[in-house]
Amino acid sequence: xxxxxxxxxxxxxxxxxxxxxxxxxxxxxxxxxxxxxxxxxxxxxxxxxxxxxxxxxxxxxxxxxxxxxxxxxxxxxxxxxxxxxxxxxxxxxxxxxxxxxxxxxxxxxxxxxxxxxxxxxxxxxxxxxxxxxxxxxxxxxxxxxxxxxxxxxxxxxxxxxxxxxxxxxxxxxxxxxxxxxxxxxxxxxxxxxxxxxxxxxxxxxxxxxxxxxxxxxxxxxxxxxxxxxxxxxxxxxxxxxxxxxxxxxxxxxxxxxxxxxxxxxxxxxxxxxxxxxxxxxxxxxxxxxxxxxxxxxxxxxxxxxxxxxxxxxxxxxxxxxxxxxxxxxxxxxxxxxxxxxxxxxxxxxxxxxxxxxxxxxxxxxxxxxxxxxxxxxxxxxxxxxxxxxxxxxxxxxxxxxxxxxxxxxxxxxxxxxxxxxxxxxxxxxx
Numbered sequence: 001x002x003x004x005x006x007x008x009x010x011x012x013x014x015x016x017x018x019x020x021x022x023x024x025x026x027x028x029x030x031x032x033x034x035x036x037x038x039x040x041x042x043x044x045x046x047x048x049x050x051x052x053x054x055x056x057x058x059x060x061x062x063x064x065x066x067x068x069x070x071x072x073x074x075x076x077x078x079x080x081x082x083x084x085x086x087x088x089x090x091x092x093x094x095x096x097x098x099x100x101x102x103x104x105x106x107x108x109x110x111x112x113x114x115x116x117x118x119x120x121x122x123x124x125x126x127x128x129x130x131x132x133x134x135x136x137x138x139x140x141x142x143x144x145x146x147x148x149x150x151x152x153x154x155x156x157x158x159x160x161x162x163x164x165x166x167x168x169x170x171x172x173x174x175x176x177x178x179x180x181x182x183x184x185x186x187x188x189x190x191x192x193x194x195x196x197x198x199x200x201x202x203x204x205x206x207x208x209x210x211x212x213x214x215x216x217x218x219x220x221x222x223x224x225x226x227x228x229x230x231x232x233x234x235x236x237x238x239x240x241x242x243x244x245x246x247x248x249x250x251x252x253x254x255x256x257x258x259x260x261x262x263x264x265x266x267x268x269x270x271x272x273x274x275x276x277x278x279x280x281x282x283x284x285x286x287x288x289x290x291x292x293x294x295x296x297x298x299x300x301x302x303x304x305x306x307x308x309x310x311x312x313x314x315x316x317x318x319x320x321x322x323x324x325x326x327x328x329x330x331x332x333x334x335x336x337x338x339x340x341x342x343x344x345x346x347x348x349x350x351x352x353x354x355x356x357x358x359x360x361x362x363x364x365x366x367x368x369x370x371x372x373x374x375x376x377x378x379x380x381x382x383x384x385x386x387x388x389x390x391x392x393x394x395x396x397x398x399x400x401x402x403x404x405x406x407x408x409x410x411x412x413x414x415x416x417x418x419x420x421x422x423x424x425x426x427x428x429x430x
Contacts, residue, residue: 035118036118036119036121036122036125037122037125039125039126039127039128039131042119042122042123042125042126042135043131043135043196043199043200045115045118045119046119046135046138046139046200047199047200047201048115049112049115049116049119049138049139049142050142050201050242051248052108052111052112052115053108053109053112053142053145053146053242054242054244054248054251054311055244055248055249055251056251057104057251057254057255058104058108059104059108059251060104060105060108060109060112060146060149061242061251061252061311062104062251062252062255063101063102063104063105063108064105064149064152064153064385065252065383065384065385066085066088066101066252066255066256066263067088067101067102067105067153067411068152068153068385068386068387068388069263069383069385069387070085070088070089070263070407071088071089071091071388071406071407071408072271072387072388072391072405072406072407073266073271073405073406073407074265074266074270074271074382074383074387075089075263075264075265075266075271075383076089076263076264076265076266077089077262077263078260078261078262078263078264079261079262082261082262082263084099084100084101085101085262085263087099088101088102088407089407090407091399091406091407091408091430092399092400092407092408092430093430095407095408095411095412096412096415097412097413097414097415097417097418097427098414098415099411099412099414102153102411102412102414103414103415103416105149105153106150106153106154106413106414106416106417107414107416109146109147109149109150110146110150110158110161112142112143112145112146113143113146113147113150113159113161114161116139116140116142116143116146117143117161119135119138119139120136120139120140120143120180123135123136123139128193128195128196129190129193130190130191130192130193130194130195130196131192131193131195131196132187132190133187133188133189133190133191133192133193133196134192134193134196134197134200134206135196136183136184136187137184137187137188137192137206137207137210138200138204138206140180140181140183140184140187140210141181141184141204141206141209141210141213141313143177143180144177144178144180144181144213144217145213145313147159147173147174147176147177148174148177148213148216148217148220149385150170150173151170151173151174151177151217151220151389152220152385152386152388152389153388153410153411154170154410154411154413155169155170155410155425155428156168156169156170156173156425157170157173158421158423159172159173159176164421164422164423165421165423166423167423167424167425171221174217174220174221175221177213177217178214178217178218178221178223178226181210181213181214181217182214184206184210185207185210185211185214188206188207188210192206201243202243203240203241203242203243203310204240204241204242204313205238205239205240208233208234208235208238208240209240209313209314211230211231211233211234212230212231212234212240212313212314212318212319213313213314214226214227214230215227215228215230215231215234215319215322216314216318216322218230219322219325219326220389220393222329224326224327224329224330225326227322227323227326228322228323228326228327231319231322231323231326232323234314234319236316236319236320236349236350237350238350239310239312239350239351240312240313240314241310241311241312241313242310242311242313243308243310244307244308244309244310244311245307245308246307246308249307249308250303250304250306250307250308250309250310250311252303252304252311252383253304253305253306253307253309254307256304257304257305258307265288265289265383268285268289270288270378270379270382271378272375272378272379273403273405276371276374276375276378278375278379279355279357281356281357282355282356282357282379283354283355283356284353284354284355284379284380284382287302287352287353287354288302288382288383302351302352303351303383304383312351312384315349315351315353315380315381315384316349316350316351316353317343317346317349317353317376317380317381318377318380318381318384320339320340320342320343321339321340321343321373321376321377321380321381323335323336323339324336324337324339324340324343324369324373325370325373327339328366328369328370328373329366329370331366333364333365333366333369334364336369336373337360337364337369340360340369340372340373340376341359341360343355343376343380344357344358344359344360344376345357345358345359353380355376355379355380360372370394371394374390374394374396377390378390387406388406391405391406392409399430400430408428408430409428409430410428410430411428412427412428413425413427
């Protein structure tokens with residue numbers, strides 16, 4: 001990525017850069033040096049991370065579940081005038097580097113990463129230990145999520161901000177995410193101070209989120225022992241969420257479910273193939289869809305029902321399914337089934353999600369249990385942006401093959417990167 005700094009004081013950017021790295025400052029705004037040398041500036045910059053990641057149709061919070069939902073048949077396009085969404089639904093060569101959804105996902109994730117680095121690189125200037133630990137944890141969470149977004153969509157990515165920044169394999173991107181989260185866990189041995197918690201956007205449980213994200217990205221890396229250890233530390237009775245209001249609106253509700261013009265769920269079967277269709281008695285169908293109101297958007301997707309709807313950073317079901325999958329891949333089938341049953345038989349959790357189904361009664365083989373885990377991830381984590389990653393990891397039918405369950409395997413690199421970074425690799429074929 002080209003060097004770009006954007007300091008969002010929740011609602012506005014105060015500093016931007018061109019692709020040739022010349023910076024043009026707003027004369028009425030604080031300079032970069034003033035921001036990073038002052039604790040108030042660092043806290044404002046931290047608050048800006050959430051705004052950058054989650055607010056507006058250009059945000060990763062819209063782009064990730066929308067792009068991946070269209071790529072993996074969770075969603076369908078309602079209006080062909082939404083050309084970029086339509087191209088993602090078609091997949092293959094129709095998805096080009098000028099696609100706005102994948103460009104926004106790439107560019108905004110890198111901006112979040114770069115601004116998180118500005119906090120982490122300057123937090124030593126903060127004298128109050130509790131404010132410092134809070135800033136480290138908060139910035140690390142957002143940097144890790146940004147890196148995770150990139151690793152789920154692309155085979156390679158830069159992880160530094162520089163002229164012609166080098167690309168590294170997605171495994172290195174994920175390892176970097178886990179490493180910074182482990183540093184954050186260490187920092188949280190000092191509890192964040194009231195000076196920090198009273199001035200940061202509320203909703204994120206720092207301690208539990210750090211462990212949940214370590215578990216998530218360790219699973220993607222195939223580090224099952226680390227995933228299990230981190231998942232065991234997550235308190236599933238606690239919520240952690242991105243919060244919104246009528247000014248900073250829930251982007252999926254704002255762009256998708258407040259009208260019927262862009263996308264909606266493909267069907268009430270979570271877009272799953274016939275062999276994986278949900279049980280008709282699965283109570284998550286009613287949680288995620290409204291199917292009885294004529295001419296209404298099929299999607300209710302209960303995290304996207306109003307401008308102020310909170311979106312979970314992680315779900316309890318994700319943690320249980322991480323434990324189940326890690327055990328299954330390690331050959332501990334009974335332990336995997338035990339954890340899988342926590343999702344299948346759950347009546348409700350802190351977010352109101354519950355399947356309330358019988359316990360697993362299928363074959364006690366790794367292949368059968370992993371297939372059920374994939375199915376449950378597709379249902380439990382509907383529209384959370386994981387299905388493309390999951391589809392590859394579980395070796396589901398790939399793009400260009402018979403019975404394909406995804407329209408692409410990886411995304412092409414945005415033209416904004418190709419035009420400005422000589423280190424960029426060739427685009428994947430599909």
